Amino acid sequence: MPAIPHDYAERVYAGVLGKLIGVYLGRPFEGWTYERIMQELGPINYYVNERRDVALRSHHLVVTDDDVSGTFAFPRALEDNGFPKHLTSEQIGHAWLNYIVEERAILWWGGIGNSTEHTAYLRLKAGIPAPQSGSIALNGKTVAEQIGAQIFIDGWAMVSPGNPEQAAYLAEQAGRVSHDGESVHAAKLLAAMEAQAFVERDVQKLLDVGLSFVPKDALIRRVVEDVREWHAGDNGRDWERTRALIAGRYGYDKFAGNCHVVPNHALIILATLYGETSFQDAMRIANTAGWDTDCNAGNVGCLFGIRTGLAGIDTGPDFRTPVADRMYISTADGGGAISDAVIEAQSLIKAGHALAGRPAPAAVKNGARFNFEFPGSLQGFHALGGSPARLHEASLRNVAGHSKSGSRSLAIDLRRLAPGRVARVASPTFFDKEVFTMPTYQLIACPTLYSGQTVECRLESDRGSGKVTVRPFASVYDARDELRQIHGDQQELAAGSEVLLSWRIPETGGYPIFEIGVEIATDDPLGADGTIYLDTLTWRGAPDTILARPDDNLSAMWKHAWVNNASQFQTRWEGLRVTNGDGIGFIAQGTRDWKDYRVASEVTPLLADAWGLAARVQGRERYYALMFDRAGRGRVRLVKRLHDETILASDRFDWELDHSYELALQLRGNEIEACIGDRKIFAVRDTEGLPLTGGAVGLIVDTGSLATQSVRISPL
Template sequence: MIPKHYVETVYAGFLGMNVGIRLGAPIEPVVWTHDRIRDVYGDIRSYVKEYKTFSADDDANGPVFFIRALYDDAVDRELTPDDVGKAWLNYAREGIGMFWWGGENVSTEHTAYLNLRRGIPAPRSGSIEVNGLELAEQIGGQIFIDSWGLLFPGQVEKAAEYAEKAASVSHDGNGLYGARFMAACIAKAFEAASIDEVIAAGLSVIPEDSTYARVVHAVMAFHKSNPSDFRACWNYLDENWGYDKYTGVCHIIPNAGVCVLALLYGAGDFARTVEYASMCGWDTDCNAGNVGTILGVMGGLAGIPEHYRKPINDFIVASSVSGYLNLVDFPTFAKELALLGYRVNGEEAPEELKRRVKPGELFFDFDLPGSTHGFRTSNSFKTPVVRHSGAVHTDDSRGSLEVVFDRLVEGDSSKLYFKPFYRREEFNDEKYKPVFAPLACAGQTVKASFYLDQWEGRPLTLTSYVRNTHTKEDVRLDTVTPASGRWTEIEFVIPDTDGAVIDEIGWILESASPLTDRAIGSLYLGCFHVSGAADYTIDFAKQYKEFGSVTPFAQHRGKWELQGGALHCVTDGDCSTYSGNYYAKKTVVEATIKPIAGDSHCMIARAQGIMRHYLAGFDGAGTVSLIRQNFGQERLASAAFDWKHGEEYRFKLTADGDMMTLMINGANVLECKDDAFAGGMFGFGCLKQGENEIRDVRVHSE
């Protein structure tokens, strides 16, 4: 039975996980020992580093993307390990992003991925028999599983079952017990009255004689005899269950002990629990992330302190092959996950929840308590307060985003904006190489509802704008003067930026107030919605090579570079690159392609990942083909076409309904009907060794 306030609790769990990950990430490297963390940071009570924008690592990538097996394969049946193995291959770019690519027989996940690529299916891909005991029992078994616990509230065994299936892609033995234990703890946290109940639920789903169970009981026993000194408990763990006894890069057993330590000594307090997990050392972000999910669920949103929640700002970036899905807005993700929870539990989701989830569109209603949806302001002095408000809201929501503007005078301004695209300069590090496809593009319509409560000064004005990420210029649009004391609706169409990407959408707050009558008050954003067909171009002279990929694409295999205003590709085997709205149904993509070497040069349509899409283009000497890639290639249609190396060809690929049409230089060369994929990203790809150039891309998607 799905509990009351399910969406809010899922939101709290996911938020708690990400707080823990962000807190522990800076002190994860092995050089940050328990003693060094203590000596440098002392009693941790807040984030030890501030990030411009936090880039998610494997601890968040796994929970976000491995559940996509329930969208792609296990739609109307039980999940299998093979379903999750397919999600690995479909969403992870080889050698970059998603998880740690530390080398075969060093990184468990890297090894499992290569096994899957070689045709070794899950669960054998993660088995002790194939990979050995040490590799199979590293920590990854429990760090990717948080979403499975969130999907099955109160259903301890079911959460453990699905977590084990997912973990078996890469792990075995105690690696699977860790997955079962953590998922069960999260599921139990929805209804538990104490931490003891949570831990008991975790123990109930793993063998009593397992090493994992033994370390849990050992920590419980130590805590019982010494309930106030977590460092004494850590010393006990280090002496009896430390990394010297459980080898490999990051074994699950010592870290399991830290998680239980943090749960017990944290005593139900969210902050202390994630802080203890971080101060212990070892795999700090993994451990703090797992216990953060448990305490987030158990204590709810009210249990997460503002100083941990505010810097998160409802947003992380992930690092899958879909730049569109990589921009993760917490309230939206929580609603999507809750909808999935209703489905897998065989219950009908509330209509109110259904209408708040709009795949392929930006729809922010600020309904969830404390939600901000990643909105920012540019001038913290003139707009010193940006927060969720429950006091002012539309009829369709329980909240809004409040922006307090303070003493604006003529010449002052502050922007209120959302970022639909990110650049390398907005990050502190290269962690896990995220890639992005814009969430909003030219041609789409932006709608917003504002309520103004102005206390003094001349009228506030709101000028709609977008920012060109290439020139860094704000493209100013219409100006509106909202009336104080009532709602004002604002609507505009995103303008064309001549091949550059838009990386801000919002409003510029200004006032013509003199110094003697400065503008002060609160502005409330009640709803923000971006929808409609997109029509835009991609000029590679205005793109960049960042995080290992050329914007705004995500590259999988091959060498992709910017060269002479074109996207240049050289590959010794199959490779591909992707962009666009993951949920687009109708797409028309044009591009000029010059084959330089090799005989495979294609456009990609309706990509739902690396292993699920259509390719259309040159397919051998004198041939064009339309190919379906669905964990194996099938040529759906072919035709003769006398193409030559060194010449440029204008491709136009249309995917509309079940019909695919390829035009080259204005001539219709291929048509084919197929309904395997109803929508997805666009891109370019080669099926074998080759070299080409791509330029002047034009996209229509809806």
């Protein structure tokens, strides 16, 4: 087993950043030809999302995108299955069914026979397991050989540092969920290259490693050999000439389907060869060359991020600050949707150690959510400025030092903060209303922070900052879906001192929290200069709150805080009414940080084959639930679902439609108690396979409707 490289963690973070930068660079002109890009935009040297001559006419930089969501959601199958040495295609197919909400999450929902991934999802939903779900035998060559297997491979490579065999194996298992043939060959080749890039920088040697996993007669092999030959023929000086040769021999017009893997794989090899050791050159070539620009640049960005590290990304234009590490991962596990490059890198690093048989790395800064330990990391933090006029816009830098348990911190440069004004820095905990204008891909997300949770924040000041006051704040949506600020207690922070802020988030009345941060002010007539350092900001545990309709349908953002995996989610009548036309549907809210808690709700079945209350929900097919069905004269069961359902306890219960039932589930470790009214009906210890250790709360209905006024969560 290859050793874990000493700089593994930082190189994973660089790979994640490279993926994000590439996707965000290429997204605004995805699908354009080289000729159109050159005519309307010119060479792509930087982000063009704010330019008004792009086809999407969208100013968004950080967007929901299948390249990002799929890349970072599907490797969760590793942890979900206990980090097996040989994760199977069927297990990854189960992850698809768990994390994807049909017609809403991750994929382009273009229809069967048109969207390869949509086709594969429908196969999985119909009970056809992977790898049959993505096979040429079932779906045909055209559908099976599009680009999708390649665009999702980066996570499998980043958990396999210096182990191309493992990366190629995982990429093949994952790719065959939805694809086959040349698409899978391309995925294996690229995954092997990325894994080997942790220990090898030479591009030609990386290509040799990648080709060792490709059959001798594969078209992908011939593509790579041709591009290498053309590159050698001009001594690596004229990428436009080689691009034209690629278009002539392997262009879109030579292959059926919407987005075939072969033309785009050729452009990845083009950018890899001609980019040499420059992240910036590789990005320019991959994006300017056209076709599926966000996919191609995302793969190239990850490869070059791993190869060249953070130093390579930071040489040239500042690609990082506008991104600020932010990403959206739109899945049925909505608590993981509002994420960042540090959080996802840490997850991949943990998986990489587990697969290598190594102990998990120590939690960074005692597991703080925002820790800033990677050089340059911002973790979504930005300085608020502009309106209202009393806001003073500070500037942010990631710097060495000023940390109690780590090595880095976030420097907040006050830049002459005047009395009567405040500086605010914050990071999102939910999404803003602008996401509804993002094209193509829907965002499904839950807030990450709730009432009743305690936020802790450590700050230092330098010796020249002067006396300031600091306090935590959060922005919360209101009845008109506008943001209002709530604050914790104010504390003084003298020059050269430190402070630990602790704030229990008050009840917000059901309205979601959009962002969390720190507010800085001064009453010194001369103002305050210097720097304040944010070491950590974090929270843990389950909330103490009531999830309910907060007003008479004046607002909408609170409703979007629920993962909606049902035919209908209505709020006109009782408050929460969930309807599913065929099979199991649910709404859920919360995060995997919610571990030990009690959830309670008074639920009314209006018409249903089965219905119930769920806890520790981790997607569509991972949860505990107290379920009622019509077996005999009626039955109640405590079930655990990990794709398949396990009955932990069962009893007769003669329930009726249109009657309300007070239900509660209490979970502490692997001990679960279930109550109906004041009666404890089940008390079990889950010893069946892998327990579910944390997750959201939910309401489940099978072919029918249920209703409730609210769902209450209490920590234990």
